[in-house]
Amino acid sequence: MFGARNDVPLDRDASSRFLPWLIAVMVYLATMALVVAITMNKLANRWDQGLSNSLTIQVPTGQTPADRQSTERKLIDLQNQLAQLDNVEKVDILNDAELNKLMEPWLGKDVHLQDLPIPFLVSVELEQSNVKTIDAINTLITQNFPEASVDDHQRWLGNLLGLAKVIQMVSLLVVLLVGGAAGLMVILVTRMGLAIHKQVVELFHHMGAHDSYIATRFQIHALKLSTAGGLSGLLLAGFTIASFSTLLGQANSSILPSLTFSLAEWGLLLLMPLGASLIAMMTARLTVLRSLALMP
Amino acid sequence: MRYGTGPDVLHQVNLTLAPGSFHFMVGPSGAGKSSLLRLMYLAHHPSSGRLSIFGRDVSQQDRTELTMLRRRIGIIFQDFRLLDHLTALENVALPLTITGNPLDKVRRNVSELLAWVGLADFLDAKPPTLSGGQQQRVAIARAVIARPSLLLADEPTGNLDDKIAERLLFLFEELNKRGTTIVVASHNEALVNRFNHPVFKIVNGEVRLIKDIQSPPLQKTPGAT
Numbered sequence: 001m002f003g004a005r006n007d008v009p010l011d012r013d014a015s016s017r018f019l020p021w022l023i024a025v026m027v028y029l030a031t032m033a034l035v036v037a038i039t040m041n042k043l044a045n046r047w048d049q050g051l052s053n054s055l056t057i058q059v060p061t062g063q064t065p066a067d068r069q070s071t072e073r074k075l076i077d078l079q080n081q082l083a084q085l086d087n088v089e090k091v092d093i094l095n096d097a098e099l100n101k102l103m104e105p106w107l108g109k110d111v112h113l114q115d116l117p118i119p120f121l122v123s124v125e126l127e128q129s130n131v132k133t134i135d136a137i138n139t140l141i142t143q144n145f146p147e148a149s150v151d152d153h154q155r156w157l158g159n160l161l162g163l164a165k166v167i168q169m170v171s172l173l174v175v176l177l178v179g180g181a182a183g184l185m186v187i188l189v190t191r192m193g194l195a196i197h198k199q200v201v202e203l204f205h206h207m208g209a210h211d212s213y214i215a216t217r218f219q220i221h222a223l224k225l226s227t228a229g230g231l232s233g234l235l236l237a238g239f240t241i242a243s244f245s246t247l248l249g250q251a252n253s254s255i256l257p258s259l260t261f262s263l264a265e266w267g268l269l270l271l272m273p274l275g276a277s278l279i280a281m282m283t284a285r286l287t288v289l290r291s292l293a294l295m296p
Numbered sequence: 297m298r299y300g301t302g303p304d305v306l307h308q309v310n311l312t313l314a315p316g317s318f319h320f321m322v323g324p325s326g327a328g329k330s331s332l333l334r335l336m337y338l339a340h341h342p343s344s345g346r347l348s349i350f351g352r353d354v355s356q357q358d359r360t361e362l363t364m365l366r367r368r369i370g371i372i373f374q375d376f377r378l379l380d381h382l383t384a385l386e387n388v389a390l391p392l393t394i395t396g397n398p399l400d401k402v403r404r405n406v407s408e409l410l411a412w413v414g415l416a417d418f419l420d421a422k423p424p425t426l427s428g429g430q431q432q433r434v435a436i437a438r439a440v441i442a443r444p445s446l447l448l449a450d451e452p453t454g455n456l457d458d459k460i461a462e463r464l465l466f467l468f469e470e471l472n473k474r475g476t477t478i479v480v481a482s483h484n485e486a487l488v489n490r491f492n493h494p495v496f497k498i499v500n501g502e503v504r505l506i507k508d509i510q511s512p513p514l515q516k517t518p519g520a521t
Contacts, residue, residue, distance in 0.1 A: 007390070009381040203377050206337055208367030209394040211359070296341050296362075 007204070008197050008214075010221040015189040019222075020229035022185055023276055027233025028240075030178040031272045035241060037171035038265050043257045044164035047157060053089075053129050057122040057141060059148040071145075075120055078144050082124060085140075087133040090125040175272075182276055186226070186283040190218055194291050205295055215288040219281050226280035230273025237269075304343075305331045309503045311496065313479065315445070318472045320488040321481040322506075323498035329481040330374070332498065333448050336479065337369050338362055350445065367395065370444035370476075374451040376435040378423040384410060384434045385419040391442040402441075409437045413467075429460060436464070440471060447471060449480045453487060461487055 010016060059075060061068050075093055082091045094102070099118060107116075126133055134152060141148050194201060204214050245259035261269070299305065306328045313319060321329050334340045335347060338354060347354045349365055357365065370391075378387050385406050386393075392402045410419055413433040423431050432452065439447060449468065453461035465480070465487070472478045482488055488495055495507035 007379070007382070007394070009379070012381070199377060200379060202339070203379075204390075204394055206339055206366060206369075206371060207391050207394060208363050208369075210363055213394055296338060 023229025024233035031237035033174035222284035370439035372449040
């Protein structure tokens with residue numbers, strides 16, 4: 001189909017030179033926006049799964065070493081009571097080494113925690129997030145340590161997930177806007193082609209060509225250009241993703257996302273050039289058919 | 297007939313062309329010869345009245361039917377309208393290829409026709425490399441390749457000297473003998489008068505029969521436009 005010579009000499013138009021570049025940029029932007037949407041979705045899921053089933057209990061240490069020792073004993077009792085609750089998978093009292101590690105970014109290494117009013121931290125892992133279990137935990141803590149506080153991460157996790165959702169929606173909106181812009185561009189280029197080749201189009205019409213025959217000439221042309229542009233854009237996006245993936249891998253951070261995609265996600269990314277070609281082809285066809293409908 | 301909201305280009309046109317007839321249409325430049333031809337090859341709808349072609353009222357035909365009617369009409373444009381990026385052979389084959397015939401299938405017929413108009417050695421030549429006369433013959437071959445029932449020629453002798461112009465008109469007579477209805481628009485009345493065919497003249501937007509030779513003659517049809 002691509003090899004056949006087009007009766008309408010559209011290949012010679014100036015628009016034929018810039019359309020593939022514009023489509024390449026559009027596909028690049030759409031692909032990158034989709035990558036952001038997919039990555040944010042995965043990141044949000046990871047945060048949600050990682051934190052929604054856990055709680056952190058902060059228990060003040062007390063003023064004197066005797067208070068501290070007493071709190072430690074009561075904490076072990078609390079740990080046992082919590083572990084016996086339904087739906088509780090694991091209860092850990094963070095030891096000094098673990099607390100030191102947590103405090104290290106702010107206080108530096110080898111800090112004597114007993115000299116500081118750092119609270120005891122108890123990490124509770126649930127089998128699944130459940131209001132009944134959280135209420136039972138709260139009751140036990142209030143009974144044992146009325147001054148303790150429980151953080152179920154929901155507040156900040158909710159904010160973070162909301163932000164991730166917004167970024168995801170904006171990215172998808174960008175994909176749609178880019179698709180719309182590509183369509184408008186093809187309309188413009190097709191109208192330019194129709195204006196430049198008005199006489200040829202009229203000649204075909206007068207010779208008895210069906211409207212669809214003429215529209216197909218423009219459609220094939222648009223498909224050719226958009227396929228070339230779309231594949232270039234995808235290739236460029238591929239390079240960008242690979243570069244980011246390498247950089248993220250080097251950062252070796254559990255907070256940052258990893259740019260790895262499932263087969264279905266790769267399929268979705270491949271849809272971008274395919275979608276661009278489809279939009280270009282159909283837009284060109286409809287534009288020509290609408291123009292031809294105005295001819296007697 | 298008028299273009300857009302402009303003044304009438306043609307008015308009170310009442311004429312019938314009998315099948316197999318040969319007519320000349322004369323008149324000064326700008327008289328409306330090309331406009332009348334445009335009506336005939338269905339490039340324009342009459343602003344009022346009725347236009348019938350091959351016995352069918354044009355206003356009653358849908359888009360597909362109009363396309364099928366157009367396929368029965370061959371047109372030789374004053375400026376030839378050849379496609380510069382196609383070869384002579386491809387240009388002539390256009391009326392066949394646009395109707396779904398592959399070029400390979402029609403190549404033989406097209407080659408024979410080009411040989412008939414004296415262009416056997418120019419099958420692969422592109423229009424810009426051909427002389428005006430050669431381009432004209434390519435345009436004629438393109439107009440007749442699909443064996444049209446009606447052949448319309450707009451100033452086909454405009455760029456030719458009298459001798460070649462006369463030969464061209466003899467070629468049209470040959471086609472007419474094979475049953476094609478022919479209408480030739482020309483401003484060269486002297487050349488037209490050398491042939492024994494009816495002539496109508498466009499004056500002030502009206503069509504007047506100025507020479508009625510033999511059957512089939514022009515017939516006045518009341519109400520027909």
